[in-house]
Amino acid sequence: MSLSTNKDLILDLKSVNVKFKVEDDTLHILRDVSLSIPRGSFLCVVGESGCGKSVTAQAIVQLLPDNGEVSSGDILFSQGDKVVVLNKLEKFGKQMRDIRGAKIGMIFQDTLSSLNPAHKVGRQVAESLLQHFPISKDEARTRVVELFRKLGIPDPERRYEAYPHEFSGGMRQRVMIAIATICEPDLVIADEPTTALDVTIQAQIMTLLKDLQKTAGKTFILITHNMALVSEVADHVAVMYLGRVVEYGTVEQVLRDPRHPYTKALMASVPNLDADKNVELQTVDGQTPSPAEVTLGCEFAGRCPYVVAACREKTIEMTQVNPGHDVRCIRLDKNGKLPVLTGGA
Amino acid sequence: MQKKKQERQSTARIFIRNLLHNPSAVIGLTIISIMIFCAIFAVQISGVEPEYIDPINGRLGPSFDNLMGTDQLGRDMLSRVLSGGRQSIYVGVVASFLANLIGTILGATAGYLGGKVDAVVMRVSELVMTFPQLILVLIFVSLLGQGINNVIIVFALTGWMTTFRLVRGEFFSLREEAFVEADRAFGFSKPRIIFRHILPNTLSPIVVAFTINIAIFIIAEAGLSFLGLGVPVTTPTWGNLLTAAQNPVVVDEYWWLWVFPAMAIAIFVLGVNFVGDGLRDVLDPRHKSLIAKNKWKVALVGRLGSKK
Numbered sequence: 001m002s003l004s005t006n007k008d009l010i011l012d013l014k015s016v017n018v019k020f021k022v023e024d025d026t027l028h029i030l031r032d033v034s035l036s037i038p039r040g041s042f043l044c045v046v047g048e049s050g051c052g053k054s055v056t057a058q059a060i061v062q063l064l065p066d067n068g069e070v071s072s073g074d075i076l077f078s079q080g081d082k083v084v085v086l087n088k089l090e091k092f093g094k095q096m097r098d099i100r101g102a103k104i105g106m107i108f109q110d111t112l113s114s115l116n117p118a119h120k121v122g123r124q125v126a127e128s129l130l131q132h133f134p135i136s137k138d139e140a141r142t143r144v145v146e147l148f149r150k151l152g153i154p155d156p157e158r159r160y161e162a163y164p165h166e167f168s169g170g171m172r173q174r175v176m177i178a179i180a181t182i183c184e185p186d187l188v189i190a191d192e193p194t195t196a197l198d199v200t201i202q203a204q205i206m207t208l209l210k211d212l213q214k215t216a217g218k219t220f221i222l223i224t225h226n227m228a229l230v231s232e233v234a235d236h237v238a239v240m241y242l243g244r245v246v247e248y249g250t251v252e253q254v255l256r257d258p259r260h261p262y263t264k265a266l267m268a269s270v271p272n273l274d275a276d277k278n279v280e281l282q283t284v285d286g287q288t289p290s291p292a293e294v295t296l297g298c299e300f301a302g303r304c305p306y307v308v309a310a311c312r313e314k315t316i317e318m319t320q321v322n323p324g325h326d327v328r329c330i331r332l333d334k335n336g337k338l339p340v341l342t343g344g345a
Numbered sequence: 346m347q348k349k350k351q352e353r354q355s356t357a358r359i360f361i362r363n364l365l366h367n368p369s370a371v372i373g374l375t376i377i378s379i380m381i382f383c384a385i386f387a388v389q390i391s392g393v394e395p396e397y398i399d400p401i402n403g404r405l406g407p408s409f410d411n412l413m414g415t416d417q418l419g420r421d422m423l424s425r426v427l428s429g430g431r432q433s434i435y436v437g438v439v440a441s442f443l444a445n446l447i448g449t450i451l452g453a454t455a456g457y458l459g460g461k462v463d464a465v466v467m468r469v470s471e472l473v474m475t476f477p478q479l480i481l482v483l484i485f486v487s488l489l490g491q492g493i494n495n496v497i498i499v500f501a502l503t504g505w506m507t508t509f510r511l512v513r514g515e516f517f518s519l520r521e522e523a524f525v526e527a528d529r530a531f532g533f534s535k536p537r538i539i540f541r542h543i544l545p546n547t548l549s550p551i552v553v554a555f556t557i558n559i560a561i562f563i564i565a566e567a568g569l570s571f572l573g574l575g576v577p578v579t580t581p582t583w584g585n586l587l588t589a590a591q592n593p594v595v596v597d598e599y600w601w602l603w604v605f606p607a608m609a610i611a612i613f614v615l616g617v618n619f620v621g622d623g624l625r626d627v628l629d630p631r632h633k634s635l636i637a638k639n640k641w642k643v644a645l646v647g648r649l650g651s652k653k
Contacts, residue, residue, distance in 0.1 A: 063529055092535065101532035108530075113523035118545035128531045163356070179531065 009078060010187055010219050011037040011060065016073035016087075018052075018059050018243075027291045029055050029068070031243040034318075037236075039078075039186070042213050042220045044230040044251075046266070047240035050288055053223045056240075057189045060221075061100055062091050077187075079103060102132040105180030107190040111172035115164035122148075122160030125178045132183050147178050151208060170201035174208070181212060188212070189221045194229065206233050227270045231255050239263045242288060242299040245318075249325035259327040259336055261304045298329070306331045306338055363627045370623020376616030380609070384430035391424035395581050407601050414601035416589065425581045426605050430613070432582040436497055436566045437617075441558035443501035448508025449544070449551055455509075456516025457539045463513070470506045478503050482565070486574045493576045496569065500562050508554045515547040549628035556621035560614040567610055583610045 018030035030052050037043055045053045058064045060075055075086040077099070089096045100106075108114040116124060125147070126140040135143075141160070148156035151174045164172060173193060180188055190209065194202040210233050213220050224230060230237055230251065237254040239247040239262065247260040258264045268282040286303040297312035298304070304311070310330060318326045321336030331338055364370050388394055391412075399419030407414045413422035451470075455463040473481070485499040519525065520543065528538045563583075569575035570584025571591070578585055583606045589595050590603035 061530055063526065097532040097534065099532070100530055106527070106530035108523060108527055110523050114527040116524045116528070116542050116546070118548075119542070127533075131531065131533060131537075176527075179527075 008038050009036050009076075010039040011035070011078070011221075012074075012076040013056075013060075014074045014076065016056075016059060016075060017071045018055055018064065018068055019071045020065070020068040022067065025292060029243050029291055030059065032073070033240075033243070033245055035238055035245065035248070037187075037219060037221065039219055040213070040217050041235045042210070042222065042233055043236045043238060044222045044224060044234035045238045045240060046225060046227065046230055048225060048266075048284075048288055050242075050291075051240045052243040053225075053240055054191055055243075057106075057191050057221070057223055060086065060189065061104055061106060062086055062089065062096055063100075077103070079186075098132065101128055101185070102183045103185050103187065105183070105185040105188040107173075107176050107180045107188065107193045109192040109195050111169055111176055111196065112164065114176060115172060117164055119163075120161055121164055121167065121175045122162075125175065125182055128179050129182050144178070144182065147182055148174075151178055152204075153178075169197050170204065173197060173201070173205055177205070177208065177212075181216075181218070184216075185218070187219045187221070189223070191223045192225070193222070194224075194226070202229070209233065227255070227267065239266070243291060244299060244328065246300065246328045247326065248318075249322070253322060253325040259321055259325070259332060259338065260300075260329050261306050261331070261338065262300045264338070265303075305341055360627065364623060367623040367626055369619045370627065373616045373619025373621075373623060376612060377620060380430055380613050380616065381434060383427045384434060387424055387427035387431070391421055391427060393421040393424045395420060395424040395428045397421070397424075404599055404602075413605045414599075416602055422586075422601060422605055425586060426583070426609050429581040429583045429586050429606065430609060432493060432576060432580055433563050433566055433584065433610070434613070436493060436500070436576070436582070437559040437563035440497045440500035440504065440562045441555055443497065444504040444558055444562075445508045445551060445555050447501060448505035448510075448554075449512050449547075451505070452509040452512025453516055453539050453544055453547075456513035457520050457535070457543065459517075459520075466509070467513075470509050473503065474506050478565070479568070482569060483574060486569070491574065491577050493580065496566060496575050500565060504558060504562065507558070508551065511550050511554055512547055515550060516543060519543045519546055549624075552628065553621055553625045556617055556624060560617040560621070563610065563614055563617075583607075 013033055013035045015032040015034050016030055017028065017032060020027045020029050033052070033056060035043070035056075045056060047053050055064070055068070058068075059070055060077075064070070070087040073087075077084050077086050079099070084095075084099070086096070086099070089099075115121065119127075122141065122144055125144045126137070129135065129140045129143060130137065145156045145160055148159060153159050153171060153174050159167075159171075164175070167175065176193070180190075188209075193209075194205050197205065206229060209220060209222070212218050220233075222229075222233065234251045237247075237249065237251050238245050239254065239260065241262050247254055247258065247263045254263060255267065258267050262284070265282070265284040269284060271281055284303060289299070289302060297314060298307075298316045301307045301311045306329075308331065316328050316330055318328050319332065319336075320326050321332065327336070329338075333339065364374075383390055397420060399415070401419065402411075402415055403417050403419040405411060405415045405419075411421050411423065413426060415421055416425070451466050455466040481503045482499050485502065486495065489495040489499065516539075525538060525543060528542050533542070566575055566582065567584035567587060570578075570582055571587050573588065575584055576582045578588065586606035587603055587610075589599075590607075595602050
C-alpha cells in the first residue's frame with residue numbers, strides 16, 4: 001500500500017531513518033519507520049519518552065533540530081491531486097512553508113510557551129490565516145472569532161484582545177488548536193497536547209479534537225504516552241520503541257490483543273480501577289537503552305521476558321498477525337501468539 | 346481567575362500607570378520635560394537671542410538682568426545655556442536612536458541566525474570595541490569633518506555594540522522558546538519571526554539602553570566639543586559653552602561661564618539616568634513593582650488552584 005497507488009492515504013512514511021549528529025557521534029533516532037495514514041483517520045503514536053514519537057512529528061513537518069536529518073526514506077504527503085515528498089523540499093522554502101500551517105497544523109504540548117507573550121491571542125491566530133490566504137484583516141478577525149466560539153472559548157470578541165498570560169491552560173490549548181486548524185489543514189499533528197492539563201480539561205480537549213475529526217474530516221496524528229487517551233480517541237495505534245514501530249494496528253487489535261512483548265508490558269502497566277488492590281502495579285523492567293548503545297537485533301531484547309538468542313542476531317522484520325495488525329517480533333507462533341512463559345517474570 | 350478581572354487594561358496603560366508610580370521615573374521625567382521645554386522656548390524665557398552681542402556688558406556676573414551673567418562678548422548666558430540644550434539633547438537622542446537601531450537590527454539577525462553570520466558580526470563588534478571610544482571618535486571626526494550631523498553619525502557608528510550584545514543575548518534565549526518553534530510550524534518566514542514575533546519581547550532592554558545611551562552621548566558630545574572636535578564653535582551647545590573653561594583665567598574669575606553649562610549637563614544626564622532606572626524597574630518583571638506584585642498574586646492563586 002503506497003500513496004502513489006492509494007488515493008485514500010494522506011501521509012505515507014516509507015522506511016524513514018533520522019540521524020542526529022551529537023559531537024562526534026551519530027545517533028540513529030528513527031529506524032525504518034513506515035506508517036501509512038488514511039485520510040480522515042485518527043492515529044495515536046505511543047511509546048515511552050525518547051522512543052522517537054516527537055522526532056517523527058518533527059520529521060514530517062521538516063522541523064528537526066539543526067543537528068538532525070532524514071538520512072533515508074521518503075515522507076509522502078498527498079496535497080489534493082499531487083503527492084509531494086516532504087523531505088525532498090527545501091526546509092524553509094516557500095513550498096514547505098505553505099504546507100506548514102496551511103496543510104499540516106501543529107498543536108504543541110506547552111501552551112504558555114508556545115504562544116508569543118507579546119502579542120494578543122486573536123492576532124496570533126489571525127496571523128496564521130493572513131499568512132496563507134489573501135483575505136482582509138477584518139475578514140480574518142471574523143473568522144477567528146467564529147472559530148473561538150466553535151472551540152468553546154467564552155466571550156470570543158473580548159478574548160480576541162487578551163494576551164496569553166490572561167488565559168487558563170485549557171483555554172490556551174483551545175487557542176493553540178485554533179491556530180492549528182484556522183487554515184483548514186488536512187492533517188493535524190498534536191504532540192502531547194494534554195500533558196500539561198488536568199484530567200477534566202484533557203477530556204474536553206480530546207472531545208474537541210475527536211469532533212474536528214468526525215465533522216470536518218480532518219486527519220489526526222496524536223502523540224501521547226497516555227493509554228487511556230488512546231482508547232478514547234484513536235482509530236489506529238502505532239507503538240514505538242527506540243525509534244522503531246514495533247506494533248501497528250487498529251485500536252481494538254493493539255489495546256485489546258497486544259502481541260508485541262513491549263505493548264503487552266505497556267498495557268499491563270496501565271493502572272486499572274477493578275484490579276486487585278493487593279497486586280502490585282506492573283512496570284516495564286529496566287530502562288530504555290540509549291540510542292547510541294543499540295547494536296543488532298531487537299531493541300527490546302534487553303528488557304524482554306521472552307528473549308531468546310535469535311532475537312539479538314539480526315534486524316527483526318514486521319510480520320502480519322491479522323489483517324492490518326503488524327508486529328515486529330520473532331517469538332510469535334503460527335497463530336501470532338507469544339509462547340507461554342514458564343517460571344518467574 | 347478570568348471572572349475576577351473587572352476591566353481589561355491594555356498593557357500600555359498598565360505600563361504608564363506603573364511608570365507614574367515609580368518615584369525615580371517621575372523625578373527624571375519632570376527634569377527632562379522642564380529642560381526640554383526651556384530649550385525650546387529659550388529665547389522667550391531669557392528675552393534675548395543667544396547670538397545677540399553686547400560688548401559693553403561683557404563678562405558680567407549673574408544679576409537680575411542676566412540671571413547667569415554674560416560672556417566675554419556680552420551674550421546672555423541664560424539664553425545660551427538654554428538654547429545650547431537644543432543641540433546637545435538633539436545629538437544625544439538622535440545618535441542614541443541610530444545606535445540602537447543598528448544594534449537592534451544586527452543583534453536580532455545575528456542572534457536568531459547564529460552560526461557564521463553571528464560570528465562575523467560579533468568579531469566586527471569586538472573590533473570596534475577594542476578601540477577606546479574617544480580615540481575612535483577622534484579618528485572618525487578627522488575623517489568626516491566637524492558638524493552636528495557628523496557627530497551623530499560618529500556616535501551611532503561607535504556606540505551600537507552595547508545594544509547589539511544585549512539584543513543578541515536576548516535572541517539567543519528567545520529563539521529556543523517554544524513559541525518560536527510554533528511560529529516555524531505555522532510557516533512564517535524568517536524576517537517575520539525575527540522582527541514581528543521575537544523583537545517585541547526584547548523591547549524592555551532596548552528601551553533602557555536607549556535612555557542610558559542618550560546620557561552617554563550627551564556627555565560624549567560635551568567632551569568632544571570641549572576638545573574642539575565636536576559641533577563647530579559657532580553653534581552653542583553645552584559642550585561648546587564649556588570650552589570657555591579651557592582658559593585658567595575664566596576658571597578662576599568668571600565661574601558663571603562654566604558652572605551653569607556644566608550644571609545643565611549634569612542635571613539633564615541625571616534626569617535621563619533616573620528615567621532609565623525607572624524604566625528598568627517597571628519593565629523588568631523580576632523587580633518589585635505594581636504589576637509584579639499583582640502577577641505574584643495571580644501566579645500564586647493559579648498554582649494553588651491547579652494543584653492536581
